[in-house]
Amino acid sequence: MNMSATAPLSDAMRSFIEGLPKTELHLHIEGTLEPELLFALAQRNNIELPYDTVESLRAAYAFTDLQSFLDLYYAGANVLRTEQDFYDMTAAYIAQARADQVRHAEIFFDPQTHTERGIPMATVFAGIARALRQARDEHGFSSVMIMSFLRHMSEAEAFITLEQALPLREQYADLWSAIGLDSSERGNPPEKFQRVFARCRELGFRVVAHAGEEGPAAYVSDALDLLQVERIDHGVRSEEDPALIERLIKLRMPLTVCPLSNLKLCVVDDMRQHNLARLLRAGVAVTVNSDDPAYFGGYMNANYLAVASALALSREELVQLARNGIAASFISTAEKERLSIELEQYARSH
Numbered sequence: 001m002n003m004s005a006t007a008p009l010s011d012a013m014r015s016f017i018e019g020l021p022k023t024e025l026h027l028h029i030e031g032t033l034e035p036e037l038l039f040a041l042a043q044r045n046n047i048e049l050p051y052d053t054v055e056s057l058r059a060a061y062a063f064t065d066l067q068s069f070l071d072l073y074y075a076g077a078n079v080l081r082t083e084q085d086f087y088d089m090t091a092a093y094i095a096q097a098r099a100d101q102v103r104h105a106e107i108f109f110d111p112q113t114h115t116e117r118g119i120p121m122a123t124v125f126a127g128i129a130r131a132l133r134q135a136r137d138e139h140g141f142s143s144v145m146i147m148s149f150l151r152h153m154s155e156a157e158a159f160i161t162l163e164q165a166l167p168l169r170e171q172y173a174d175l176w177s178a179i180g181l182d183s184s185e186r187g188n189p190p191e192k193f194q195r196v197f198a199r200c201r202e203l204g205f206r207v208v209a210h211a212g213e214e215g216p217a218a219y220v221s222d223a224l225d226l227l228q229v230e231r232i233d234h235g236v237r238s239e240e241d242p243a244l245i246e247r248l249i250k251l252r253m254p255l256t257v258c259p260l261s262n263l264k265l266c267v268v269d270d271m272r273q274h275n276l277a278r279l280l281r282a283g284v285a286v287t288v289n290s291d292d293p294a295y296f297g298g299y300m301n302a303n304y305l306a307v308a309s310a311l312a313l314s315r316e317e318l319v320q321l322a323r324n325g326i327a328a329s330f331i332s333t334a335e336k337e338r339l340s341i342e343l344e345q346y347a348r349s350h
């Protein structure tokens with residue numbers, strides 16, 4: 001039995017997926033740093049890398065779990081020093097996303113990864129925002145910045161990060177409207193960040209959190225109850241609690257699922273075992289996203305193609321995934337309407 005066999009996609013299905021207008025709601029900008037750019041930035045900033053070549057770095061991307069990835073991901077981020085570095089990384093992501101017909105992206109960034117190394121908060125915001133504004137002005141590519149707290153750090157440190165960022169709020173009001181929670185999930189439950197999330201909500205931020213990626217279904221329930229999030233990032237382990245699944249369906253609570261990430265981090269052993277299709281067919285508001293595409297082997301189209309093939313998704317199901325993305329995004333009703341019209345027109349005419 002050939003264990004790698006998945007239904008090959010027809011050329012027509014492939015081109016349907018490639019052209020489908022998309023939104024991306026779960027993307028870590030530091031996870032878009034391709035080895036080639038990482039090497040270029042290291043050279044520009046006179047940083048020595050423990051790898052001789054791009055190929056040897058890429059070869060190290062063989063992960064066994066979330067932590068084995070995070071160790072390399074944080075090490076890689078060390079090459080980001082200047083505003084131009086953050087700009088270049090973000091501009092490179094936007095080019096990839098636009099090629100994959102992404103119309104709108106909601107982008108996580110982890111300031112603590114940088115401020116811990118002495119990079120000013122303002123540098124991080126400025127570089128990312130300059131690329132996002134340029135993409136909006138030149139190409140109509142819209143985006144939201146989601147500032148995320150690292151959950152392996154303390155809540156007190158998250159409060160300090162919030163304090164450092166708040167003076168920039170007005171300057172970036174067109175982009176920064178949401179707060180997230182990421183990094184090592186196991187042993188760092190939502191309750192650890194209950195107070196800082198309450199403060200963020202009080203300040204008017206939208207809030208989301210990673211939960212149920214490696215951590216148990218209880219972390220998903222706790223993210224809803226204790227953090228009062230509007231979306232769950234990943235959430236694939238919710239299936240272990242049938243009552244939680246019922247709740248997610250009733251609430252139309254979006255899950256930002258990242259298929260290639262789940263495969264690379266061994267959350268699933270085989271894409272054919274991924275529960276995305278089951279969740280979708282049960283009525284959960286699942287979406288498809290790329291998480292850390294430079295590390296996991298693909299951007300949005302690669303993620304859509306992988307699940308379409310492994311799970312034999314229909315065109316209508318693929319369109320529903322894209323619809324779910326629009327509905328779950330943090331854009332205005334008018335912008336949602338505009339994207340929906342484009343999507344439905346595409347679905348009818350292809």
Ligand code: ADE
Nearest residue numbers: 028182183184210291292
């Ligand atoms: N930071 C970057 N990618 C992540 C992921 N998949 N889970 C948790 N934290 C992350």
Ligand code: ZN
Nearest residue numbers: 028182233291
């Ligand atoms: Zn993530």
